[in-house]
Amino acid sequence: MVSEDQLIERVRRLVVSPAARRLRGTRLKPNGLQTGIGDDAAVLRPGAGSEWVVTTDAFLENVHFLRKTHPPKAVGYKSLARATSDIAAMGARARYFFMTVGLPDACAGVWLDNFLGGMASAARRFGLILAGGDTTKYPLVVASFTVVGEVNRGRAILRSGARPGDLLCVSGRLGEAELGFRLLQRKPHEHKRWTRLLKKHFYPEPQLVVGEWLAAHRFATSMIDTSDGLSTDLDHICKASGAGAIVWGPKIPVVRIPPELRRLGLDPLDLALHGGEDYELLFTVPKKFSSRLPRKINGVSVTVIGEITREKKIILVGPDGSGAPLQPMGWDPFRKKR
Amino acid sequence: MVSEDQLIERVRRLVVSPAARRLRGTRLKPNGLQTGIGDDAAVLRPGAGSEWVVTTDAFLENVHFLRKTHPPKAVGYKSLARATSDIAAMGARARYFFMTVGLPDACAGVWLDNFLGGMASAARRFGLILAGGDTTKYPLVVASFTVVGEVNRGRAILRSGARPGDLLCVSGRLGEAELGFRLLQRKPHEHKRWTRLLKKHFYPEPQLVVGEWLAAHRFATSMIDTSDGLSTDLDHICKASGAGAIVWGPKIPVVRIPPELRRLGLDPLDLALHGGEDYELLFTVPKKFSSRLPRKINGVSVTVIGEITREKKIILVGPDGSGAPLQPMGWDPFRKKR
Numbered sequence: 001m002v003s004e005d006q007l008i009e010r011v012r013r014l015v016v017s018p019a020a021r022r023l024r025g026t027r028l029k030p031n032g033l034q035t036g037i038g039d040d041a042a043v044l045r046p047g048a049g050s051e052w053v054v055t056t057d058a059f060l061e062n063v064h065f066l067r068k069t070h071p072p073k074a075v076g077y078k079s080l081a082r083a084t085s086d087i088a089a090m091g092a093r094a095r096y097f098f099m100t101v102g103l104p105d106a107c108a109g110v111w112l113d114n115f116l117g118g119m120a121s122a123a124r125r126f127g128l129i130l131a132g133g134d135t136t137k138y139p140l141v142v143a144s145f146t147v148v149g150e151v152n153r154g155r156a157i158l159r160s161g162a163r164p165g166d167l168l169c170v171s172g173r174l175g176e177a178e179l180g181f182r183l184l185q186r187k188p189h190e191h192k193r194w195t196r197l198l199k200k201h202f203y204p205e206p207q208l209v210v211g212e213w214l215a216a217h218r219f220a221t222s223m224i225d226t227s228d229g230l231s232t233d234l235d236h237i238c239k240a241s242g243a244g245a246i247v248w249g250p251k252i253p254v255v256r257i258p259p260e261l262r263r264l265g266l267d268p269l270d271l272a273l274h275g276g277e278d279y280e281l282l283f284t285v286p287k288k289f290s291s292r293l294p295r296k297i298n299g300v301s302v303t304v305i306g307e308i309t310r311e312k313k314i315i316l317v318g319p320d321g322s323g324a325p326l327q328p329m330g331w332d333p334f335r336k337k338r
Numbered sequence: 339m340v341s342e343d344q345l346i347e348r349v350r351r352l353v354v355s356p357a358a359r360r361l362r363g364t365r366l367k368p369n370g371l372q373t374g375i376g377d378d379a380a381v382l383r384p385g386a387g388s389e390w391v392v393t394t395d396a397f398l399e400n401v402h403f404l405r406k407t408h409p410p411k412a413v414g415y416k417s418l419a420r421a422t423s424d425i426a427a428m429g430a431r432a433r434y435f436f437m438t439v440g441l442p443d444a445c446a447g448v449w450l451d452n453f454l455g456g457m458a459s460a461a462r463r464f465g466l467i468l469a470g471g472d473t474t475k476y477p478l479v480v481a482s483f484t485v486v487g488e489v490n491r492g493r494a495i496l497r498s499g500a501r502p503g504d505l506l507c508v509s510g511r512l513g514e515a516e517l518g519f520r521l522l523q524r525k526p527h528e529h530k531r532w533t534r535l536l537k538k539h540f541y542p543e544p545q546l547v548v549g550e551w552l553a554a555h556r557f558a559t560s561m562i563d564t565s566d567g568l569s570t571d572l573d574h575i576c577k578a579s580g581a582g583a584i585v586w587g588p589k590i591p592v593v594r595i596p597p598e599l600r601r602l603g604l605d606p607l608d609l610a611l612h613g614g615e616d617y618e619l620l621f622t623v624p625k626k627f628s629s630r631l632p633r634k635i636n637g638v639s640v641t642v643i644g645e646i647t648r649e650k651k652i653i654l655v656g657p658d659g660s661g662a663p664l665q666p667m668g669w670d671p672f673r674k675k676r
Contacts, residue, residue: 034389035496038578040427040562041393041487043494046384051372055379056484057472058438089378100396100482134395134482144438144472144482146394149379156381158373224378240376 007108007135012037014116015123015130032095032150033131042131044096044148053149053156055086061141069184072111074202075141076118082227083145084126085206085279089225091157091215092149094208096131097123099145102138126208155215157283162222162241166284168306169293171210174230175255175268176200178275182266197258204279209298211281219293223283229276229330234314237282244313247306247326273316276331284308345446345473350375352454353461353468370433370488371469380469382434382486391487391494393424399479407522410449412540413479414456420565421483422464423544423617427563429495429553430487432546434469435461437483440476464546493553495621500560500579504622506644507631509548512568513593513606514538516613520604535596542617547636549619557631561621567614567668572652575620582651585644585664611654614669622646 016037034043046052059079061067070078080097087094099119103112123130128147180201183194206225214220222241224233230252238244254268255275285293295302309315316326354375372381384390397417399405408416418435425432437457441450461468466485518539521532544563552558560579562571568590576582592606593613623631633640647653654664 039497040424041391044390052382053379056436056438058474060440060476063474086378098394100394102398132394136396136401138398142480146484159377
């Protein structure tokens, strides 16, 4: 049987060292981290003039992933990506993360190495350093991640700043992760054929550069990541801002469904409106900035899909110009199963 | 079925409001928290000249508590106390906490209210504000806590600072939590008779004031909390400091076992050496400070129980003066069951 100390040593070797190695070659300074893994707690020294942005997210077997279906590398990657997306949604730079993980004996060998490998690769990609954690033996894989980001004082982009007249924008393309999830549900053993379509479900990309760009240029008045689905996440922005919105259906950059999968009867607009886990950024921009809004930021497309309104309703306008209320029907772990 | 938004509202009502109310009457300033629950992430503004101390701990059904045995109020209290003890062990002041929790439907009603009530009472006691979280439906209660503390720059007390000749000290009394745990294991239905003996198992007290005092007076060269048991936690200090220790057995403030429980055959020294979850502070003090070391800090006793040595061994000295190696035999979630 493996001991907790041996486990921590493996985590250190697989996750901490690569991050520390990468650090030497970049402009990131490690000196914010005074004390990392191996003490009772980590000690972080904030930069002058900065604020910390902190988020926490669970990643649980049979809710967020299935051990039989999801490769351990994807589980490790996605669990960290998911939490980091909240840092992107504040316009902050990702800095440190903390993990608690419960593991069955059966996962303490190769499965864990692959899980940690996926996590290490996500950490490298996002610029994150593992600063602490806690490991326990458990019958199911239950993990929780806390990610700490840094932002210049007062520059964090909240959900509550949208004002009537602001343009509603979204990064990337919506419904892609949901398409991958639906394919996996129907044909779990054929997924090698659909590697490209499954990529966003397995390895989502927190839009850190887009978020930081928007914060640095003071472009966005409000922002959220599309983790629960456009209809639900837009509702969060509207409620927090005390406003409503009009969404122009035909403007939404919806997922492209390959011809050979049309027989599944999936509606791209439906996937885009209510499908979760795209981890794109949904944000609002004052109308006067519209001409200066780039079409792409760091290679990621930005699309105007609607407008914030005074009236506290969300209306979806169809191709014929007729409007109908858009209900929040995205992901809610307590309401329904998907 | 309860929705996630309703659940967050209950958490806000039960946990956030009392903490916010209490804040108004104290010297603690709420202005460090720029944005709390309800956005993608919390925004924290550090005080000038301070560092953040961050720790994370899981609290899992069937590992850290049994739903049939442990009152939900104690589960809520202890889950937060346990994580906060790591902040005490750094000599830091507790400031904010974050929680992820997975919950079965059966626990989403009265059980949750009591759990949150216990958590709120712990938060008030420790000076903590809930700054964010994540809730999910799950077949087992799985929670994870991240606690953020604040300490003056460079004043955090690490495990690694013990030097040969330093005195080894401990707060409070050791083995009490283990005694409560053993009683609970043997007679789960009689625990009302032993309320006082179970208190430290159900409602442990992180020694925040003792820790802060030691950091403020620069008294301690190293520190850890006795979460895994003296033998294991002392081993952590010795390994981190590259040193060894002598422990004077008769000096250890061991649990008092009432006469009517002597028939259980429990050895107080064994409970004190290897029993976990006392959450007392184990720390080292340079010998030259020995005359200035108070016997009590904030009403909590402080006892010198040994000395740090150059030789990298831990020796337990018995009443007859003979010494024997002390093996780390405390709590390890991956090694054994208790």
